[in-house]
Amino acid sequence: MATVNENYFNLQGSFLFANIARKVEEFQKAHPDADIIRLGIGDVTLPLVPAVIDALHKAVDEMGNAETFRGYGPEQGYEFLRKAVVEKDYAPLGITIALDEVFISDGAKSDVGNIQELFAEDNIVAITDPVYPVYLDSNVMGGRTGKAIDGIFEKVVYLPTTAENNFSPDFPKERVDIVYLCCPNNPTGTVLSRARLKEWVDWCKQNDAILMFDSAYEAFISSEDTVHSIYEIEGAREVAIEFRSFSKTAGFTGTRCAYTIVPKEVTARTKDGERKQLNPMWNRRQCTKFNGVPYIIQRAAEAVYTEDGYKQTRENIAYYKENARIIREGLESIGLTVFGGVDAPYIWLKAPAGMTSWDLFDLLLEKVHIVSTPGSGFGPSGEGYLRLTAFGSRENTLRAIERIKTLSFK
Amino acid sequence: MATVNENYFNLQGSFLFANIARKVEEFQKAHPDADIIRLGIGDVTLPLVPAVIDALHKAVDEMGNAETFRGYGPEQGYEFLRKAVVEKDYAPLGITIALDEVFISDGAKSDVGNIQELFAEDNIVAITDPVYPVYLDSNVMGGRTGKAIDGIFEKVVYLPTTAENNFSPDFPKERVDIVYLCCPNNPTGTVLSRARLKEWVDWCKQNDAILMFDSAYEAFISSEDTVHSIYEIEGAREVAIEFRSFSKTAGFTGTRCAYTIVPKEVTARTKDGERKQLNPMWNRRQCTKFNGVPYIIQRAAEAVYTEDGYKQTRENIAYYKENARIIREGLESIGLTVFGGVDAPYIWLKAPAGMTSWDLFDLLLEKVHIVSTPGSGFGPSGEGYLRLTAFGSRENTLRAIERIKTLSFK
Numbered sequence: 001m002a003t004v005n006e007n008y009f010n011l012q013g014s015f016l017f018a019n020i021a022r023k024v025e026e027f028q029k030a031h032p033d034a035d036i037i038r039l040g041i042g043d044v045t046l047p048l049v050p051a052v053i054d055a056l057h058k059a060v061d062e063m064g065n066a067e068t069f070r071g072y073g074p075e076q077g078y079e080f081l082r083k084a085v086v087e088k089d090y091a092p093l094g095i096t097i098a099l100d101e102v103f104i105s106d107g108a109k110s111d112v113g114n115i116q117e118l119f120a121e122d123n124i125v126a127i128t129d130p131v132y133p134v135y136l137d138s139n140v141m142g143g144r145t146g147k148a149i150d151g152i153f154e155k156v157v158y159l160p161t162t163a164e165n166n167f168s169p170d171f172p173k174e175r176v177d178i179v180y181l182c183c184p185n186n187p188t189g190t191v192l193s194r195a196r197l198k199e200w201v202d203w204c205k206q207n208d209a210i211l212m213f214d215s216a217y218e219a220f221i222s223s224e225d226t227v228h229s230i231y232e233i234e235g236a237r238e239v240a241i242e243f244r245s246f247s248k249t250a251g252f253t254g255t256r257c258a259y260t261i262v263p264k265e266v267t268a269r270t271k272d273g274e275r276k277q278l279n280p281m282w283n284r285r286q287c288t289k290f291n292g293v294p295y296i297i298q299r300a301a302e303a304v305y306t307e308d309g310y311k312q313t314r315e316n317i318a319y320y321k322e323n324a325r326i327i328r329e330g331l332e333s334i335g336l337t338v339f340g341g342v343d344a345p346y347i348w349l350k351a352p353a354g355m356t357s358w359d360l361f362d363l364l365l366e367k368v369h370i371v372s373t374p375g376s377g378f379g380p381s382g383e384g385y386l387r388l389t390a391f392g393s394r395e396n397t398l399r400a401i402e403r404i405k406t407l408s409f410k
Numbered sequence: 411m412a413t414v415n416e417n418y419f420n421l422q423g424s425f426l427f428a429n430i431a432r433k434v435e436e437f438q439k440a441h442p443d444a445d446i447i448r449l450g451i452g453d454v455t456l457p458l459v460p461a462v463i464d465a466l467h468k469a470v471d472e473m474g475n476a477e478t479f480r481g482y483g484p485e486q487g488y489e490f491l492r493k494a495v496v497e498k499d500y501a502p503l504g505i506t507i508a509l510d511e512v513f514i515s516d517g518a519k520s521d522v523g524n525i526q527e528l529f530a531e532d533n534i535v536a537i538t539d540p541v542y543p544v545y546l547d548s549n550v551m552g553g554r555t556g557k558a559i560d561g562i563f564e565k566v567v568y569l570p571t572t573a574e575n576n577f578s579p580d581f582p583k584e585r586v587d588i589v590y591l592c593c594p595n596n597p598t599g600t601v602l603s604r605a606r607l608k609e610w611v612d613w614c615k616q617n618d619a620i621l622m623f624d625s626a627y628e629a630f631i632s633s634e635d636t637v638h639s640i641y642e643i644e645g646a647r648e649v650a651i652e653f654r655s656f657s658k659t660a661g662f663t664g665t666r667c668a669y670t671i672v673p674k675e676v677t678a679r680t681k682d683g684e685r686k687q688l689n690p691m692w693n694r695r696q697c698t699k700f701n702g703v704p705y706i707i708q709r710a711a712e713a714v715y716t717e718d719g720y721k722q723t724r725e726n727i728a729y730y731k732e733n734a735r736i737i738r739e740g741l742e743s744i745g746l747t748v749f750g751g752v753d754a755p756y757i758w759l760k761a762p763a764g765m766t767s768w769d770l771f772d773l774l775l776e777k778v779h780i781v782s783t784p785g786s787g788f789g790p791s792g793e794g795y796l797r798l799t800a801f802g803s804r805e806n807t808l809r810a811i812e813r814i815k816t817l818s819f820k
Contacts, residue, residue, distance in 0.1 A: 001587060001588040001618040001620055001676035001678075001679055002529060002588055002618060002679070003529065003530040003532070003533060003587070003678055003679050003680065003681060004528060004529060004530060004678045004679065004680060004686045004688075004691065005527060005528055005530055005531075006530065006680055006681065008506035008528070008691050008695075009680075009686075011694060014697070017546040043481035043482045045476070045479070045481065046476065046479070047473060047474050047475055047476045047479040048473045048474050048479070050474065052474075053470060053471070053473065053474035056466075056470040056473070057467060060463060060466040060467055060470060061463070062463075063457060063458045063463065063466070063664070063665065064458050064460065065456050065457055066456065066457045069455070069456070069458070069661075069664075070664040071453035071663055071664045072453050072663045072664060106700075106701070106703075107700070108518055109699065109701045110699055110701065111702065113699030113700075114697055114699060117415060117551065118414060118415055118418070119412060119413065119415055120413040120415055120416065121412060121415075122413070123412055123413060127634040133698075133700070134679070134698060137698045138698060138699060141527065141695070141698065161694070171629055177411060177413070178412055183801045200471075207812040208411040208412060209411075209412055210412045250482075251479075251819075253481040254472065254473070254479075254480040254481045254482060254483055254702075254704065254705045255495065255705070255706070256701065256702070256703070256704045257702050265684075268411075268412035268413055268414045269411055269412070269413050269414065270414060270419075271413060271416065276419075278414075281414065281415075284418060284421060285551070287521030288523055288547045288548060288551065289519065289520055289524060290516075290517070290520055290523075290542060291516070291517040291519045291520065291663075291666065292666070293516075293663045294664065294665050294666045294668070294704065294707055296466070296665070296666070296706075297704055297707075329583055339745075368662045386459070
């Protein structure tokens with residue numbers, strides 16, 4: 001008699017975006033002429049850059065020719081792309097990453113979701129709160145949590161990350177074995193300082209914990225006082241796994257390519273205390289349950305590292321960052337309190353006193369026809385905040401801010 | 411203190427292809443002029459067909475244009491592709507599959523590897539022997555096996571599949587909760603009859619077991635007395651999950667697209683005996699840990715279903731099938747015993763009496779410079795067999811058989 005993995009039934013419904021969609025649909029039905037602007041969506045809108053398009057066409061032609069056709073590629077990714085990652089993303093930061101520490105994949109979501117498989121079920125996981133839901137949900141499925149009581153999972157250590165602590169969470173007071181940090185952060189748009197990240201690496205070393213470092217938004221960083229890679233921090237190679245993506249760097253959300261770095265020094269223990277490298281374990285996981293990224297997609301990702309590709313993708317990021325500035329400064333100009341938006345495409349708006357996330361969401365939708373994302377959807381400490389994103393068009397971003405400026409929050 | 415999933419250390423090294431590569435390399439070094447022909451490789455060699463190439467170019471252009479650019483797509487795959495699957499792969503067989511029972515993915519390997527996550531750790535797994543290694547290895551990682559003793563895993567039920575039982579395994583005598591069947595089979599190239607598959611579906615129903623039906627080689631079927639889909643069998647919707655791939659159907663091994671069917675009737679039980687549908691569980695798994703297949707790749711897969719795409723991909727399959735016929739009949743003409751090769755690109759050669767798989771591998775390499783795959787590498791019951799594949803060029807296939815005909819096996 002086949003029996004199910006009952007941990008799945010501990011998962012909370014992911015009602016956030018469904019609820020938003022329902023509210024927007026109802027509003028649109030009641031107000032068919034309303035010109036709704038969407039600043040809730042976390043997806044890019046600018047097309048792939050010309051250098052990437054050229055590389056795709058060229059690779060497609062290779063696939064149509066017997067001489068240059070490619071069948072199964074290496075599960076870890078082609079060497080040409082792993083080399084580009086090592087030489088263009090890490091060497092300029094003074095970081096040495098070996099080719100066999102780079103694992104090309106179809107998305108940071110896949111890697112962040114699958115990495116927990118390498119760990120025993122009784123590891124204790126810490127997540128910042130609010131947080132990208134995959135860190136938590138993949139561990140719920142993996143049996144590392146209890147049930148959710150009022151939306152809070154047993155066994156999981158939540159690290160509140162709010163204006164009160166300047167979006168820099170305190171260290172856990174209880175035992176923690178695996179910590180997820182997202183920097184620049186989704187949804188708050190904030191970064192952790194270099195000094196604080198050094199303390200996190202040291203904390204992980206002292207506690208023999210693994211640091212899962214998600215830097216999917218690295219390309220948006222402007223601040224000097226943070227890191228582009230966790231491996232800029234001394235000692236990180238012993239404790240940290242880094243997740244990077246072409247999704248936001250190069251508009252690959254529908255093109256699908258990312259990579260994960262698993263340094264050979266990162267280890268965890270067996271129950272008998274023996275240290276085991278995670279690098280060969282992840283390699284075995286990928287070789288067994290994954291067959292690599294399409295050849296043509298890997299050539300597209302490689303093109304992001306060319307002179308033209310870099311220039312073109314950075315122009316797109318500058319465009320989104322200018323949107324972020326417009327939103328941030330526009331909201332500040334009317335006395336609202338905002339965070340993020342400097343090192344990330346996300347602006348984290350504090351709801352005026354007495355308003356919940358959903359109150360503010362409803363107000364923006366009903367009064368000025370703007371769709372946002374309620375912060376409470378990202379975790380209990382997101383209550384009282386709203387996420388706005390910089391991925392819209394310039395025109396809509398400007399119009400949205402002009403509309404919000406007509407509101408009174410007194 | 412982070413601790414590892416120790417099940418990983420129960421995995422056996424996958425030495426098969428590494429051993430083959432080493433032997434071939436050593437031989438090549440000792441005989442630099444030897445013209446080696448590779449009939450061991452399980453990868454396609456013909457390029458993508460023109461209809462697919464055209465669809466790829468068109469989709470790439472869409473991605474370069476703001477009006478037609480696609481960001482995140484549905485995790486389950488675009489409706490245009492799921493519709494094509496339902497209407498072109500299933501409707502002609504008289505099978506009704508709902509759109510939300512189709513899950514597009516980056517590969518059958520991923521789906522076959524990940525599906526075990528839906529089940530509790532104490533399910534008992536049965537695999538045919540010899541077998542594609544992913545069924546076993548993914549369950550080793552998931553903790554459903556004990557340790558391997560002389561290459562045989564505790565707790566796993568092995569179903570010998572050899573000439574002695576006409577490659578139709580007996581039903582398990584012990585408790586089994588999940589059965590993996592691959593039909594047409596890799597590595598034996600054989601199929602199960604329609605009547606036997608009906609018995610398997612009935613057996614699964616009687617035993618409340620799940621049937622994982624891998625039909626990655628379906629496009630190669632010529633025989634009348636087997637099925638193109640397990641859902642041709644009455645009752646299969648209640649017990650079977652079907653895995654299909656564009657890898658061998660359309661030469662997508664380096665292009666990466668596949669799909670899995672999870673009918674809504676398929677259920678497994680909680681420990682309390684409550685039946686749970688697997689369809690919403692797999693949907694949740696994919697939505698949490700996967701972000702869909704690249705848009706351009708889904709358009710490429712869609713093109714396989716067009717009139718031109720179908721015609722062109724079937725020509726390639728006919729080419730490989732003719733290679734298979736040449737190998738099969740060539741070997742039979744010198745008195746060798748062969749199986750498969752009619753409904754699959756694989757020919758399963760019985761080693762002459764007294765020879766092991768590796769003996770015959772060595773003989774072919776050393777005497778006629780042909781690379782094959784020893785059957786013993788696919789499981790204990792593969793001992794005494796050799797897998798040859800039809801994916802080479804016509805010229806090399808013909809030359810290989812002429813060479814083998816010069817050998818004497820008396």
